[in-house]
Structures are given as C-alpha cells and as structure tokens.
Amino acid sequence: MQTAISIRQAVKRYGPITALHGVSMDIADNEFFTLLGPSGCGKTTLLRMLAGFEDVTEGEIHLFGERIASLPPEKRPVNTVFQQYALFPHLTVLENVAFGLKMKGVPLSDRNARAGKMLELVHLSGFADRKPSQLSGGQQQRVALARALAPQPKVLLLDEPLSALDLKLRQAMRVELKLLQEETGITFIFVTHDQEEALAMSDRIAVMSSGQVQQIGTPREIYEAPVNRFVADFIGETNLIEVDVDTVTDGQATVTLPGGHTVVCAAASNNSGRHALSIRPERVAITDHAPDLQATVERVIYLGTDLHLITRLDGGEPFSLRLQNASRVALPEPGARIGLKLEEGAARLLAD
Amino acid sequence: MKGVRHYPGFLAVTLLCLLVLYLPLTVVAAYSFNGSTSITTWGGFSLRWYADVFTGPEATRFGQAAWNSLTIAIIASTVSTVIATAAALAMIRSGRFRGKTASYALINLPLLVPEIVIAVATLIFFTTIGLTTGYLTILIAHITFCIPFAYLPIAARLSGIEGHYEQAARDLYASPWQAFRLILLPLLGPGILSGFLLAFIISLDDFIITNFVKGAGMETLPTAIFGSVKQGIKPNIMAISTMMLGVSVLFVSLSYLINRKGRPAR
Secondary structure (H helix, E strand, O other): OOEEEEEEEEEEEEOOEEEEEEEEEEEEOOOEEEEEOOOOOOHHHHHHHHHOOOOOOEEEEEEOOEEOOOOOHHHOOEEEEOOOOOOOOOOOHHHHHHHHHHHOOOOHHHHHHHHHHHHHHOOOHHHOOOOHHHOOHHHHHHHHHHHHHOOOOOEEEEEOOOOOOOHHHHHHHHHHHHHHHHHHOOEEEEEEOOHHHHHHHOOEEEEEEOOEEEEEEOHHHHHHOOOOHHHHHHOOOOEEEEEEEEEEEOOEEEEEOOOOOEEEEEEOOOOOEEEEEEEOHHHEEEEOOOOOEEEEEEEEEEOOOEEEEEEEEOOOOEEEEEEEOOOOOOOOOOOOEEEEEEOOOOEEEOOO | OOOHHHOOOHHHHHHHHHHHHHHHHHHHHHHOOEOOOOOOOOOOEOOHHHHHHHHOOOHHHHHHHHHHHHHHHHHHHHHHHHHHHHHHHHHHHOOOOOOHHHHHHHHHHHHOOOHHHHHHHHHHHHHHOOOOOOHHHHHHHHHHHHHHHHHHHHHHHHHHOOOHHHHHHHHOOOOHHHHHHHHHHHHHHHHHHHHHHHHHHHHHHOOHHHHHHOOOOOOOHHHHHHHHHHOOOOHHHHHHHHHHHHHHHHHHHHHHHHHHHOOOOO
C-alpha cells in the first residue's frame, strides 16, 4: 500500500517547552488514521504541523514522497475540518464550500456544480443559500466537512470535529464520517481525546502522551495488546496489578498473581522482575472452581447492559469487573467473598 | 438581585444629570427656530436663522469654514483609519513582538494627554521644523489625534474575530493577501466603518488643537463659530450649532448601529 504521509523524527519546541519529542509514523493512503491522547499530548500540534499552521522545529514530513515541512498551508494539498468549524460567517453555505475551488482557480459554474455535489454528499442540498449562522451545530459540522472535501485534498485533517456536538449526533456522525471516508477514498487523519470515537472509526490509531507516540496499531491491537501502562489505562478500563514475573520467553510470561496462583499471559517485553499486569474487567468471570484470584465485593453498580462490580483483592488492591446483565446472573451482595477466573487472554503483562 | 432603581435618590440624581447635560442643548436647538433677533425671548417659530446662515452677511465666512472642516474631516479620518487598521492588525494578529506593550501605550496615550498640551506641543513642533501653519498643519494634526479614536472600534472588532477564519482560508489555498481581503476585511468592515465615523466626528468637532495650528486667516467651523461668538451670540450661531449637533448625532448613531448589526454570528 502507498504511504500518504511519512513523519520522521518530528520535533516541535516553543521556546524552552518541547511539545513533540521526535515523533515518527507512516500513514497509508486511504486510511482512517486517528491521533488519540489526552489534552496536551501533542496530537493537535502534530495535526497543525501537517496542515502548515505550525512549523517543524526538527524532522521531516513527506506527503506522497514530497517534502512539505517548509510549505505554507495554501501550497499543501491537504484540507482541515476545524474544531470550531470556522465557517466564513459572511458567505453562504455554497460560497463556503466553493471557497477552496475558487482559490484554486476553478471557473464559477464548475465550482458551484462541484460544491453542490459536496452538499449532496453531506445531505445539505437545500441549504446552499443559507448563512452558516442559520444552521444547527450538526449542519455546520457537515458544511465544514463538505468545504474541506470539495477541493479533493489528498489528505483530510480533522481536529476534534465532533467535540461540539451532543452525544446522539456524535454517534451518528461517527458512522457518517467512516462512510464518507470509504466513499471518497481520501486519507483521513482524525484527532480526538475520545477513545470510544477512535476505536469506532479508525483503521489504525496512534496513542500519544506527553509529546511521544506510545503505540500505533489497529483498534483491536491497541485495546487487547497495549504495550505499556499508559495505553492500557487510557484505552478503556483496566485493572493494573503489580506481579512478579517468573519466566518470560517469546512474548509469553508466567506470572504469580497476588494470592499465589500462577497464570500464563502475553507479555509486551522480555524483562523479568516486577511488572504491571493489565486485566480487562470484562474478561473476568465469577467462579467457585479453582479461582485465580479471591476478592471481596464492595459495591455493585447496575448499568443496564452491564453490571459493574467494585471489589478488593485479598492483597488489598482494588479490582473492578464488568458482567453482562444476563438474566441468569445472580447479583453478589456487598461484603460477599467471590472467586475470580481470568478468561483466555484477559491478562497482559506490560512493559512499564 | 436588587435593581439599581431601588437605591435611594437614584431617580433624583439621574434627572439632575440629564437636566444639566441636555437642557442647554435643548435650549440652543429650540431657540435656533426663534423668530426674533433676541436670544432670550421667544418670537415665534421661524427658519430665518437657518436662512441667515446660508445667505446672510456671514454666509461666505461660514461656508468656507464648513468646506475646510468637511474636507479636513474626510481626509483626516480616511488616513487615520488606514493607519489605525494597520496598527490593529499588528497589535492583535502578529503575535508577540518587542515593544508591543509600549506600542499599545503609544497608540492610546493621545486619549489621556490633555488636549491643550498636544495643541501647544504640535504648534511648537510645526514652528521648529519650519512648517507654515495653515490647512496642511491642521490636516496633519487631525490625522494624528484621530488615530486612537479610529483604532478603538477596529481593535475591539478584530479581537472578537477568531484567528481560525484566516487559517481556514489559508488552508483552502488562499494566499495571505487573499485571506485578508476575502475573509478578514469583510468581517472587520463594520469596525473599520465605525472607526472612520468616530474619527470623522472627532475631526469635525475639534477646536483646541485646530485653533493653535490653523494660522492666520484659516478657519474651520468650530473656530469660525468661536470667532463669531466673541462679538456676541446671535441666533444664527444657534442654527449652525444645531446643524452640527444633528450631524454629530447622526454619525455617532450610525457608528453604533453599524458596529452592533455586523457582529459575527457564532
């Protein structure tokens, strides 16, 4: 597959503060790629560097083989959907969508036809003559999308575009965005701090924190095989328990759990010693037969589809479980002692 | 929360202030329509003093002065608005630079310096560099002191326009100049117009500085009125004053309306 964007050792410094510490990644053509991380992790800085709003202190960025790090924004075949949409308030919806084409010198009739098609694509054909202020937040969002897609960029950059929408609309837009990406065949680079959003839409995710890439992988890899504590903790919910590693070879480790039982699990590194074990709360079952862990129930939280159990292991560590709310599940009472069985692949030994 | 009207004496103080501020203006406006030659006794409604302004013995003098005032106001407000717009762009859009705080103070200081001080200083300056006082010196002085007035509404407007509009334009292949002309300028337009109108009124109204730098034989409307009043107040002065008041109110209202109407919607 062709590489759309290749970032090599990109560094961004603002005076004494370093926002990005030598970030490298390759993004494939026609990929839905997400930069995920908490605020201040450098994801937006990286996106703005791709758009051309921030210059690169050190390092290289290539777009389909061409060096772009020193090009101004108007010379880069990428377009951005801004977090605040930034629709031009004095222009109509159609003029907004046609703006990029106008700047590229496309004749009036052609650009209006193409802008009209884009509005059709985002289901806003009837709104061409309105001003942005006459549209709802969700409609403005779609105009911003149409405007950025109209000049047919090689890469579309999306800076937390769904964050201003309410939950229902956000969920609907996730599906729509993914469909749009598949329909247009354009590489999407999506910035978000919402892990659920990232998991739902992305082909691949780069998890970032404090100016560094922590892990790059498919949603499944990121969730099921996190490499370190940060990724395991940031993506979804997890229980982190300190364990002693008995043996570790070829990514398989034998570890001793609190309470003395040993289990075999996948390991992110080949170092022995004391490490964090990540156990996903939904991969643990309650059992009376040969439990791996013993715990005392502290609280039971009823969530409709799920039951959330907050327990404490005999060693004193907090441990949470999520059980599907099937009719056969008997609700344990707070104070009850329960045995816990780790499902296949529930535990993963982290590198740090 | 307690409304302001509940404070004791609020109504009385308000009425007193309004009375002191507006009663003289009302009297002048009313007596400009006085039919008699007296400025204190009412002689019935008449437009004779308005006619006198345009056709009476002082008509040429006032006509020339009004022409000077008008042309100076137009040129001075135009030039100062262009300078103020550039200053606002530099102050608000170009990030941090050395001497930014000092620049801000320098732009706005003329608003705080007593006008008489500026007047004397300007006159001394013009004499020192050997510039003959006259139309040109009035014009230069007006351009200078109009800048902070034009700057205020333009800067206020600009700081309300978020930088991402220009970024979006650049992202959509607009050059820096196109982003300014097609996006920022239309959004900034009401602020610029408002600044222009304010500068225009300030220039049209100015007396102190103008009086110092105008030189012999050169008059603007305010200095002409002052000169005429020195020989005793005649009803035609009231007619001129009322017309100037009308023009001022019109321009200030326009400035206010334009600035309010054109606020960018979120």
